Amino acid sequence: MGKRNVNTTLQGALILSVAAFIAKLLSAVYRVPFQNMVGNTGFYVYQQVYPLYGIGMTFALSGLPVFISKLIAEAPDLPSQQAVARQVYRWVWALALVLFGGLMVGAPGIARAMGDVQLAPLIRMVAWMFLLMPELSVGRGYHQGQFRMLPTARSQVVEQLVRVVVILVAAGWAVTHDWSVYRMGMWALSGGTIAAVAALVVLPRWRQPEVRTSWRLPHLGRRLLIEGGTLCLLTAMMVLLQLVDSFTVKNGLVAGGMADAAAKSLKGVYDRAQPLVQLGLVVAVAFATSLLPALSEAQHQQRPKAFKRLTTTMMRIALMIATAATAGLISLMPWINRLLFGNITGSWMLGVYMLSIILATLIQTYNSVLQSQNSYRLTVVALVAGLVVKAVANHWAVVNFGASGASWLTVISLGVTFLVIWYGSDVTLRTGIWTRSYIRTLLGCTILMVAGVKAAVVILEHWWPALATGRLAAGVGLLITIPIGVAIFLGLALSWQLLSVREWLAIPHAETVLRLWQKLSQHGGK
Structure with missing residues (x-):
């Protein structure tokens, strides 16, 4: 039963x-x-x-x-x-x-x-x-x-x-x-x-028809x-940050000297970040939290070693996918902006906003770990701290640095939230999750992926000048460069053993990728 x-x-x-x-x-x-x-x-x-x-x-x-x-x-x-x-x-x-x-x-x-x-x-x-x-x-x-x-x-x-x-x-x-x-x-x-x-x-x-009971x-x-x-x-973490923006970004732009109509238009450009961040979060959190039922079961059965192992796996997968997605979005932001919204206006501030994908993913994933232990207070304190930073400083940041200031404040407030959660949680939950070797390998994979993608962008724009102006051309360019970026990152991550085999297998459908990699490695070794 x-x-x-x-x-x-x-x-x-x-x-x-x-x-x-x-x-x-x-x-x-x-x-x-x-x-x-x-x-x-x-x-x-x-x-x-x-x-x-x-x-x-x-x-x-x-x-x-x-x-x-x-x-x-x-x-x-x-x-x-x-x-x-x-x-x-x-x-x-x-x-x-x-x-x-x-x-x-x-x-x-x-x-x-x-x-x-x-x-x-x-x-x-x-x-x-x-x-x-x-x-x-x-x-x-x-x-x-x-x-x-x-x-x-x-x-x-x-x-x-x-x-x-x-x-x-x-x-x-x-x-x-x-x-x-x-x-x-x-x-x-x-x-x-x-x-x-x-x-x-x-x-x-x-x-249903009410039945008398003493249960209350x-x-x-x-x-x-x-x-x-x-x-x-x-x-509602990200929605609450957006609510702060609703009260401060447009007002801050006007206070900084921008005309009312121009401020409304720029706030609309700034809000282009929302669907991109949401898509990044959906993918990263979905992969990372696929282990949540197993995590809850390990907690319920009081198996601390299994719980720690699953926590480590979740957090490593979350950081890997979120970092790769963020770096890819930032690298290709001008093309993404043109394809989706018709121009490249605000690409810099949208790129800054994309950094929030990494922090929001880590917060949501780590919060899932804490929830499986029925621990809520720490995350609330952390979220309130982050919201206070955003609410207090956002107007000032927009007045002095434009809409990009609001992007940076979102990233900073999420950073504050994560740091409070991380350093406030039990030491056994955070030791050994991200080793120096893991961080160095992840940075290496990411930097080389960005370099490869940027090189592909330069070559493609040289051969096909329409990529710098055309909307449809930007879409074709993305169809070429995204697979290149994914191939570079995955190839390096597998070669340099960013994750263990057990951690790779925890990702849905990763078994197919591992089999393909094994065949390619065997073929390349001959």
Whole structure:
């Protein structure tokens, strides 16, 4: 029976992981055609208010359902689970009403603080989504707590699909009917509420006729605030940094002497970084956390050596993939920028922002390790420290260094967060993870990959001048240079034994790469 429960849990975790991957991928990819349709200023309008929606999505999509599922799983029987769900439902409704009322009443003040009073209707549009949060978060958490992951997974994917369709239809309609960017933004943001309704339609009902039970969870409000709030805060890390940008980047550019319209356009360029960072994070974290179920099992069975070995493997894989992805994105940023967004404006500040992929990946991966030990406080302290640095210094950085200052502050604040987590955690968890040999080898692989890619770029631009100006040509250039970069990095990493064979095999589908490398090595040795 125990084995069956473990298998059910692992299968459920896999289903939710795949659904989360699809949802995050959709959330990253749609921004590119959206920006292409509405331009820099239209993208600015949407991205200014998006972090408010992103926080609500975190509550309903991942943070609260995970916490609620833990509460449901603690209850001894079905009537007790129903009782717990009803208790939580009342608390979440209270939270939802406070957030809804705060956004509705405070919309003009929030818009003024963002430096654009025309954003008030968009903020009020986002507020409606919070009224659907109780049903979604409790419904998902209830089914997860009973180890039924498919309803949650289905509702997550449907929600993101419907939202993306609404956003892109609104953008297309706005362009063809000559709407203002603010009207377009309001309809695009309505996608959050429409998508939440669609998710509710496919989510099975969780409420059943009430059965009397004496089971009650003590201190539920406090647990919801501390444990649930912590999970939501950690999940919304990058969104919270974007929220600080919404209040400081455009205002800082204007304070630094830029015209209002130019500041809005540049903020839209700055926001091009979001889909690129999100894609990098999705890939790196997905590979690194594929070992999470095994890590949780090792912790549950009290096998400290296995736990440490898996932690080391996860962190090494995370740093390797994130570093390679970041270096590749920075090296090819002008071409990527031109292909996706039509020009190379802001390539430098976007390249700086890409450094956050490494730090955010390490934070999320290491936080997964701490969560498997039910340790939350350290990560919250670390995240708050990073947010304070960003909030205090961001306006000053933008005034003095332009939008690039905001990119650097994002990287610095994530660096502060990671350092607090790293040095605040148990010494046994951080010793021996990244040896000097590992770091030297990783740097060598990365530097030579960048050199190879840059050499390929110079040669290709010399032979084909259109690469320096053409959008389609940039796409062809990327199809050539990306495989070159991947081949150089992988070849060096395998030759120099950056990871052990066991660590390579922990990466999904790495076995095929190892077999191919073995054949090539044997062929080359003859």
